[in-house]
Amino acid sequence: MAYLHKDPVPPTVDKLKHYKALVVDDFVNFRRTVKGMLAGLGVAHIVDAFDGESALLRLSSSKYDIVLCDYNLGPGKDGQQVFEEAKHYQYINYMTIFMMVTAENSMDMVMGVVEHMPDDYLMKPFTKQMLEKKLLSVLEKKIALREIIETIEVMDYDRALTLCDEAIGKGPKHIREVLRIKGEIFAKRGDHQQTEAFYKEVAAMGKIPWALFGVGKCQYQQGWLEEAKVTFTQLIKMNNKVMAAYDWLAKVLDAMGSPQEAQTVLMKATEISPRALGRQRELGAIARKNQDLKTAVKSFRSAITFGKNSAFKAPSDYATLARVLVDADSPQESLSVLGDAHQTFPRDDLGATVEIGLAESFVYQRMNRKEEAKEAINNVIRATEKSSVKVPADVELELAKALILSGDGEKGKEIVRKLIQSNHENEELITDTKKMFAGLDMAKEGQELLEAAVEEVVELNNEGVKLVKEGELAKATSYFDKAAEKLPYNTLINANAAYACMLDMKKNGKTSESIQKAKKYLERVYRGNPQYGDLPRLLTVYREISKEPLSWMTATA
Amino acid sequence: MDDSDSLEFSDILASTMHDTKNSLGMLYNTLDTLISQCQEKGCTVQKDHFLLQYELRRLNHNFIRMLSLYKAKKANFSISLDYHSVSDCLDEAIVVNEPLLTSKGIDIELQCPEDLFWSFDKELITGILDSMLNNEYLYTKDKLMVSAGREDGYLVIQLEDNGPGYPDCFVMDSRQNSGSAGSHVSFLTGSTGLGLYFSFLVAKSHTRDGREGFIRTMNGGIYNGSVFSLYLP
Numbered sequence: 001m002a003y004l005h006k007d008p009v010p011p012t013v014d015k016l017k018h019y020k021a022l023v024v025d026d027f028v029n030f031r032r033t034v035k036g037m038l039a040g041l042g043v044a045h046i047v048d049a050f051d052g053e054s055a056l057l058r059l060s061s062s063k064y065d066i067v068l069c070d071y072n073l074g075p076g077k078d079g080q081q082v083f084e085e086a087k088h089y090q091y092i093n094y095m096t097i098f099m100m101v102t103a104e105n106s107m108d109m110v111m112g113v114v115e116h117m118p119d120d121y122l123m124k125p126f127t128k129q130m131l132e133k134k135l136l137s138v139l140e141k142k143i144a145l146r147e148i149i150e151t152i153e154v155m156d157y158d159r160a161l162t163l164c165d166e167a168i169g170k171g172p173k174h175i176r177e178v179l180r181i182k183g184e185i186f187a188k189r190g191d192h193q194q195t196e197a198f199y200k201e202v203a204a205m206g207k208i209p210w211a212l213f214g215v216g217k218c219q220y221q222q223g224w225l226e227e228a229k230v231t232f233t234q235l236i237k238m239n240n241k242v243m244a245a246y247d248w249l250a251k252v253l254d255a256m257g258s259p260q261e262a263q264t265v266l267m268k269a270t271e272i273s274p275r276a277l278g279r280q281r282e283l284g285a286i287a288r289k290n291q292d293l294k295t296a297v298k299s300f301r302s303a304i305t306f307g308k309n310s311a312f313k314a315p316s317d318y319a320t321l322a323r324v325l326v327d328a329d330s331p332q333e334s335l336s337v338l339g340d341a342h343q344t345f346p347r348d349d350l351g352a353t354v355e356i357g358l359a360e361s362f363v364y365q366r367m368n369r370k371e372e373a374k375e376a377i378n379n380v381i382r383a384t385e386k387s388s389v390k391v392p393a394d395v396e397l398e399l400a401k402a403l404i405l406s407g408d409g410e411k412g413k414e415i416v417r418k419l420i421q422s423n424h425e426n427e428e429l430i431t432d433t434k435k436m437f438a439g440l441d442m443a444k445e446g447q448e449l450l451e452a453a454v455e456e457v458v459e460l461n462n463e464g465v466k467l468v469k470e471g472e473l474a475k476a477t478s479y480f481d482k483a484a485e486k487l488p489y490n491t492l493i494n495a496n497a498a499y500a501c502m503l504d505m506k507k508n509g510k511t512s513e514s515i516q517k518a519k520k521y522l523e524r525v526y527r528g529n530p531q532y533g534d535l536p537r538l539l540t541v542y543r544e545i546s547k548e549p550l551s552w553m554t555a556t557a
Numbered sequence: 558m559d560d561s562d563s564l565e566f567s568d569i570l571a572s573t574m575h576d577t578k579n580s581l582g583m584l585y586n587t588l589d590t591l592i593s594q595c596q597e598k599g600c601t602v603q604k605d606h607f608l609l610q611y612e613l614r615r616l617n618h619n620f621i622r623m624l625s626l627y628k629a630k631k632a633n634f635s636i637s638l639d640y641h642s643v644s645d646c647l648d649e650a651i652v653v654n655e656p657l658l659t660s661k662g663i664d665i666e667l668q669c670p671e672d673l674f675w676s677f678d679k680e681l682i683t684g685i686l687d688s689m690l691n692n693e694y695l696y697t698k699d700k701l702m703v704s705a706g707r708e709d710g711y712l713v714i715q716l717e718d719n720g721p722g723y724p725d726c727f728v729m730d731s732r733q734n735s736g737s738a739g740s741h742v743s744f745l746t747g748s749t750g751l752g753l754y755f756s757f758l759v760a761k762s763h764t765r766d767g768r769e770g771f772i773r774t775m776n777g778g779i780y781n782g783s784v785f786s787l788y789l790p
Binding site: 027029030033036102103104108111121123124125126127128129130133134137171172173175176179202205206207208209210238239240241 | 575578579581582583585586589590593617621624625628632635636637638639640641642645649652653656671672674675676677679680683684765
């Protein structure tokens, strides 16, 4: 069949020769067979793994081009979890071919949506010809769409959309992927209404789960909670194995002020797919909110168990479990959880040291062992002073609270001030901070502190913006250099520092030094908030001036 | 034995079947290797090998069907819809069956527009086609036509052969006995019946705007043999 727009040279089996493949199956004979097939296709480097944990270990230590992973891997992680974790930790990237091997059809499988869908499925038993055909067709698709993916990675969304439309115009060959990618671009651009309209159009072509999922997310983001609830409920009714729909339904219900219903939904989901660590964590948090301490303890214990020996283990699971156990009148158990945490995380892991130390102080405080509580906090402070690593905002807030509680109010407030100045546009954090002060009976004092801190940043920024508007670009640049020096974690200040510097280059010519500087500020913005609204626009300006991509943004290579 | 120790017999069956299916898969792969080695050397026993392959694939499809129906009974019959190229889907089913069918001199023709895309569960639909094509090893004489197109807002996938055709008891239109599936066709008459029953269930689980998928079997068609049609809304 002569078809118009195939890629000029579709990949051939020769292409597979330099590839590295990983075969994951709990059944040794099957691994041997598939390895034989891959060898028959010329793949030179083939290794195998017998369960999800060892597969992830392999993937974390070496890069693979092809992963053939059985879905049902026995008692441990299933294939979908292997895929999602590998993706989350960037063990695999866009060019990695990940195929899910299934025993029968998909009926019994937990399904991922959008970015969590494997490249294809292989139903057992399959032959060498089938494997070859599927590998080559996935590879062809990846090569055809590679440019679009790379354009998205550097946040050049307008161009990426143009490329998508060009691809659609060429013919229907990869239409499903292109539509999926197009939805993701709309979502990344942040226009929820436009994104929703697009997904609705796709969903109208036949109730496609990923499109409905996109509709639901947009509805949530626009605050249409009732509509979002209906969408996610419908999605679950259509296919009760689309697990992400449960997570989002719970999120919607919680936002609607029904944490009890949210918990019910998450409990149903953990029944279907109990080994999902993130969901156990969410369930633990919502159960804690609902004062259902028994469920909270159970969920956090599960999260800890599933996290053991995995890159997903988090000190916060131990810390929160310890706090819940104290509330449940089991302080001894609580201390033993924290002892376990000390064993699990290395001393030089600052984030862990802080979180565990704070939980310890909390537990001792509640046990009325004041001295030990104080000692725990001092340990935390010593650790933060020694290190230059930044701890997450919520942990810092927790530290401030502990300090204030232990009588060191000035130190605590100073931490809050710095934290707010680095994140003065983060509404969620500001709300949390207000809540914290209210809980400490310091609502008024807290409010004043917050306002002053925000005000200071706004003034600092406005002054610089004024210089830019007046056309004093050199002055503006050096002004923002100083401001960014003062607030290296503030996204707005860094964004404006980059902008001033780039305007200056446009007008007065570029130097490699000023390009480096712009790059540094842009990277700070990206690290601080990859979804920062103005970032794509700033990056466009950067590309115009420097004529080169930003190396820290491209991950497909 | 207390309650928590005892297993449901259906679970035992399913688990055993699953395990047996794994072994079957190994047999199948071993045979596939044998066949290709044989082809290189030009052995004379190839015909028997293909007969073996046909029977193994038949067994495999039976297992898939059983396990799927068992799971559907346990939970609901959940399908995963996505937007797929129909020709890719047909192509995949044909690639798997081609060596077997051509070994008997059966000529397969595919007619499907390249720009035909539809929303369906690819694994389930490919599975059905795969099973149907395998059966043609016994049923058709030497011709087979696989085609797809649009008809009244439905996607129609059709299989036509020049074999003896369906016996009267298998000629049906599942729309006419929906509700009481198999009221006038005995789905339980051997493997063909169960195969049709499974296709019927899969088709029926595809719904859109209040319309359900269905299957139709008749005799005649371009080769004056059997005609199997799968309609998806």
